[in-house]
Amino acid sequence: xxxxxxxxxxxxxxxxxxxxxxxxxxxxxxxxxxxxxxxxxxxxxxxxxxxxxxxxxxxxxxxxxxxxxxxxxxxxxxxxxxxxxxxxxxxxxxxxxxxxxxxxxxxxxxxxxxxxxxxxxxxxxxxxxxxxxxxxxxxxxxxxxxxxxxxxxxxxxxxxxxxxxxxxxxxxxxxxxxxxx
Numbered sequence: 001x002x003x004x005x006x007x008x009x010x011x012x013x014x015x016x017x018x019x020x021x022x023x024x025x026x027x028x029x030x031x032x033x034x035x036x037x038x039x040x041x042x043x044x045x046x047x048x049x050x051x052x053x054x055x056x057x058x059x060x061x062x063x064x065x066x067x068x069x070x071x072x073x074x075x076x077x078x079x080x081x082x083x084x085x086x087x088x089x090x091x092x093x094x095x096x097x098x099x100x101x102x103x104x105x106x107x108x109x110x111x112x113x114x115x116x117x118x119x120x121x122x123x124x125x126x127x128x129x130x131x132x133x134x135x136x137x138x139x140x141x142x143x144x145x146x147x148x149x150x151x152x153x154x155x156x157x158x159x160x161x162x163x164x165x166x167x168x169x170x171x172x173x174x175x176x177x178x179x180x181x
Contacts, residue, residue: 009038026065029058033071040078049078069099069107073114080118089118109138109147113154120158128158149178 012034019027032055039048052075059068076091096111112135120128136151156171 005038005041009035009042012038025058026062029055029062030067033059033067033074036071036078037074040074040081045078045081048074052078063098064102066102066104066107069095069102069104069111072098073107073110076114076118080121085118085122089115089122092118105138105142106144109135109142109144109151111135112138113147113151116154116158120154120161125158125162129155132158145178145181149175152178 012031016028016031016035018024019031032051036048036051036055039045039051052071055067056071056075059065059071062068072091072095076088076095079091080088092111092114096108096115099105099108099111112131116128116130116132116135119125119131132151132155136148136155139147139151152171152175156168156175159165159168159171
């Protein structure tokens, strides 16, 4: 996300070529996942959707793989960029459910954050806060300061929308302190 998505995408295409030569289906699926992610980061959403759909053909039969949840989350992000919030919500709820089943706290925290985001877009601010707070707790337990800061920012955003300005500022300042460190 913060690196060079173009060079990462090129490397993923090279890895895809190697995996295809060796008929390594898992490698092909993960390479396509990375290609989809880098395409999405470059706003090439049609290409991202093509590759995530291809990757999910393998992941749908291998749901215990951590890449499966990542693929569902990414597909939801692509549909969110298209404005299809119903499909996005469905995908992100599935990602949340599966991440809990396979005990993947990183993906669970991300799914919570994404669900909070979609519920805020749908103006269900109480549900947004519920998921943002779940995600915050998971991320704090993991000690992921960048993710914690993101959760704090999103909670502050929703509290501001609810006109709870003092409480919102507390979350924003907590986020700022993490970013300073």
